[in-house]
Amino acid sequence: xxxxxxxxxxxxxxxxxxxxxxxxxxxxxxxxxxxxxxxxxxxxxxxxxxxxxxxxxxxxxxxxxxxxxxxxxxxxxxxxxxxxxxxxxxxxxxxxxxxxxxxxxxxxxxxxxxxxxxxxxxxxxxxxxxxxxxxxxxxxxxxxxxxxxxxxxxxxxxxxxxxxxxxxxxxxxxxxxxxxxxxxxxxxxxxxxxxxxxxxxxxxxxxxxxxxxxxxxxxxxxxxxxxxxxxxxxxxxxxxxxxxxxxxxxxxxxxxxxxxxxxxxxxxxxxxxxxxxxxxxxxxxxxxxxxxxxxxxxxxxxxxxxxxxxxxxxxxxxxxxxxxxxxxxxxxxxxxxxxxxxxxxxxxxxxxxxxxxxxxxxxxxxxxxxxxxxxxxxxxxxxxxxxxxxxxxxxxxxxxxxxxxxxxxxxxxxxxxxxxxxxxxxxxxxxxxxxxxxxxxxxxxxxxxxxxxxxxxxxxxxx
Numbered sequence: 001x002x003x004x005x006x007x008x009x010x011x012x013x014x015x016x017x018x019x020x021x022x023x024x025x026x027x028x029x030x031x032x033x034x035x036x037x038x039x040x041x042x043x044x045x046x047x048x049x050x051x052x053x054x055x056x057x058x059x060x061x062x063x064x065x066x067x068x069x070x071x072x073x074x075x076x077x078x079x080x081x082x083x084x085x086x087x088x089x090x091x092x093x094x095x096x097x098x099x100x101x102x103x104x105x106x107x108x109x110x111x112x113x114x115x116x117x118x119x120x121x122x123x124x125x126x127x128x129x130x131x132x133x134x135x136x137x138x139x140x141x142x143x144x145x146x147x148x149x150x151x152x153x154x155x156x157x158x159x160x161x162x163x164x165x166x167x168x169x170x171x172x173x174x175x176x177x178x179x180x181x182x183x184x185x186x187x188x189x190x191x192x193x194x195x196x197x198x199x200x201x202x203x204x205x206x207x208x209x210x211x212x213x214x215x216x217x218x219x220x221x222x223x224x225x226x227x228x229x230x231x232x233x234x235x236x237x238x239x240x241x242x243x244x245x246x247x248x249x250x251x252x253x254x255x256x257x258x259x260x261x262x263x264x265x266x267x268x269x270x271x272x273x274x275x276x277x278x279x280x281x282x283x284x285x286x287x288x289x290x291x292x293x294x295x296x297x298x299x300x301x302x303x304x305x306x307x308x309x310x311x312x313x314x315x316x317x318x319x320x321x322x323x324x325x326x327x328x329x330x331x332x333x334x335x336x337x338x339x340x341x342x343x344x345x346x347x348x349x350x351x352x353x354x355x356x357x358x359x360x361x362x363x364x365x366x367x368x369x370x371x372x373x374x375x376x377x378x379x380x381x382x383x384x385x386x387x388x389x390x391x392x393x394x395x396x397x398x399x400x401x402x403x404x405x406x407x408x409x410x411x412x413x414x415x416x417x418x419x420x421x422x423x424x425x426x427x428x429x430x431x432x433x434x435x436x437x438x439x440x441x442x443x444x445x446x447x448x449x450x451x452x453x454x455x456x457x458x459x460x461x462x463x
Contacts, residue, residue, distance in 0.1 A: 087463050088119045095455045096121060096437070100447030102417070104440030108360035109459065112371035112424070112432045123364075126343035126357035127438045130413030132422045133351030134306045136344075136358060138294045139366050139381055140333040141309035144316040147291035147377050151312070153178075153227070154281040155186045161195040165276040166256050167203040168227025168249060170311055170321070171287045172304040173296075175230055178285045179252070180259050185283035187263030197266040201274030202227060202253035207311055209322030215352055217246065221303040224311070225249045226321075231304040239300035249273075295384030298411055299392035303350035310349025323348055339365050351413060363422040363436035371424075371432060385409035385423045388453070400450040404457025410435075412449075417441055419448035425459035433459050 088109060096107055106122035151171035157164050164186065190198065206226035213221050219241040222232030228248030235242050245251050253271035260267050287293060290309075297305040310326035313333060319325040327346040335341050340362050347353035370381035386392030389405030393412045398405045410423025422436035437455050442448040 085118050088459075091458050091461070091463065092119055092455060093121075095451070095458055098447075098451040098454075100442065100444070100451040101419075101439040102442040102448065104438075106360040106436070106438040107455070108364040108434075108436045110364040110368050110434045112368045112434050115368055118433065120361070123360040123436075124340075124343070126345070126359055127420075127440055128354055128415065128418045129351055129356055129358040129363070129422075129438060130415045130418045130420050131301045131303075131351040132363060132411050132413040132420045132436070132438075133346070133349070133356050133358060134297055134301065135363055135366050135381065135411050135422060136334060136346065137306050137310050137313075137330060137349040138297055138384070139337075139370065139378055140313045140330040142290060142294055142377050142380060143337060144313045144329070144333050145290055147289060147294070147380060149290040149312075151287040151293075151308070152284055153182065154276070154284040155182060156276045156279050156281050157190070157193075157195075157198075158277050159279070161190070161193055161198070163199045163201055163274075164190070164282065165201040165203050165274055166227065166253055166271075167276045167281075168206060168225065168252075169287075170206050170226045170308050172222070172228050172231045172302075172308050173287050173293065174228065174252070174285070176255070179229060179256055180262075182283055182285045183256055183259035184263050187260055187265045189282040190265055196264070197268060198260075199269055200253060200257050200260070200267050200271045201276075202249055202256075202271055203274060203276045204249045205275060206315075207321045209320065209324065213307075213348065213350075213352060214323075214355075217244070218352070219243060220352060221307065221350065222248050224304075224307045224323075227252050228304075229255065231302070239302060291380045294380040298381070298384035299386050301393050301412065303352060306350040307348065310346075334362075334366075337369065339369065352415075354415065354418075358438075360422075360436040360438055364434040367422065367424060367434035367436075371434070382409070382424060385411055388456070397449065398453050398457065401453040401457035404453060404460055407460040408453075408456045410456060413438075414445055414449075417443075419445055419452060421452040421456060423456070425456055427460060428462045435459060 092107065096105055104127060106125055106127055107119060108123035109119040110117055152169040153171055153174055154167045155164055156167060204226045211223040211225050222228060222244040223246065225248055229252045232244045232248035233242045234245055257267040257271050293305055296302055297309065310330055311321035314321045314325040314329040317329040317332060319329050326349055330346045331341055331344060343357060343359055344362055345355060345357040347355035369375055370378040386394035386409065387406060388394045388408035389398040394410060407426045408423060410421050413420030418440055419442050420438045425433050425435060427433060435456055437452050439448050
């Protein structure tokens with residue numbers, strides 16, 4: 001649940017926060033899509049002055065204008081000398097002892113430039129991670145598939161042309177606009193072959209096993225099937241909890257039949273499940289690149305996308321695209337990367353399952369690996385993290401820790417009695433730190449979340 005906003009930032013501080021967030025992401029790679037471009041544009045639009053702008057030359061016989069302000073934050077390049085772990089322990093220890101964090105607590109802080117462990121408390125103990133699980137899911141998918149991979153929905157005709165099959169490619173971002181374009185392209189191809197009337201089948205065989213998450217029907221997640229539109233949402237929302245259809249594939253096929261009719265193709269009978277014939281598709285539609293899907297998964301904590309990415313990781317490992325197959329594939333992919341997976345358990349891709357287990361050390365290792373220039377494919381793991389106080393699931397956070405707004409980017413995790421936060425923070429001397437703070441048996445998110453915000457904001461304070 002979002003916590004109430006109790007503070008306001010002035011326009012100037014908002015611009016500064018976004019500008020500093022932009023500097024932090026400079027280390028993570030170029031700003032080339034989605035949220036990264038938007039943040040850069042907003043920061044530039046609201047920050048006309050500053051250290052990057054030299055003062056104008058003084059006109060003759062007039063006083064010279066005041067010089068621009070000195071730089072607030074140095075560019076993130078070669079790492080500055082790291083502070084002493086003992087100093088960080090003195091700061092974080094009392095904050096980690098906050099009663100709002102419950103009796104189960106773990107913490108890890110790592111300098112991403114050097115890989116040096118700066119702070120650890122229970123960081124090798126497996127704990128329920130909630131939605132910070134998505135960091136591991138996204139990392140595995142990016143590593144196994146590559147950032148340019150796209151999810152494909154296709155339409156294939158039977159040899160006699162009397163039946164066409166809509167085949168789900170495991171893309172929960174398929175929307176009505178793309179579905180209409182797919183129907184138009186299909187109708188054009190059918191007409192060119194002399195077919196004006198068809199039966200419609202739909203194929204969801206890409207995924208296997210149970211479609212319903214172990215938590216049961218829930219507004220946080222549609223049934224996990226290979227064919228759906230807008231994540232099975234029944235309202236106009238784009239993210240967060242929403243009423244969900246119980247039959248995403250059937251609803252999508254029914255909508256596709258109506259769109260074929262609009263395009264001049266008669267569809268006889270009702271859409272029915274069936275296997276696609278082995279033939280070249282008549283038409284297809286592609287998702288955005290995996291790099292963009294990864295960012296969306298993290299920024300908005302998109303459970304449907306997380307489960308889809310976990311299954312596509314399973315397919316890349318030639319494993320069944322099921323909850324169990326995805327769990328094994330994610331674990332194996334992270335192990336292949338040499339990450340510390342001891343004690344880790346992936347019961348799902350989204351973190352909704354309480355049987356998930358991760359360590360704080362694994363989360364910071366994932367984030368540190370994503371910051372490594374030798375692993376550019378993992379860069380969306382950093383650029384997709386919500387910005388404290390500004391975007392995604394952190395838009396309404398940091399009310400009690402405003403120093404972290406714009407300087408902390410992190411994935412949130414929330415289940416009843418579980419509150420977690422893992423991401424990056426920029427220090428005053430320009431270092432990028434990876435952190436993970438996990439809390440269990442918490443009594444209230446309204447106490448635990450501010451405590452987590454204060455822990456991460458403390459990393460941005462001068463020492």
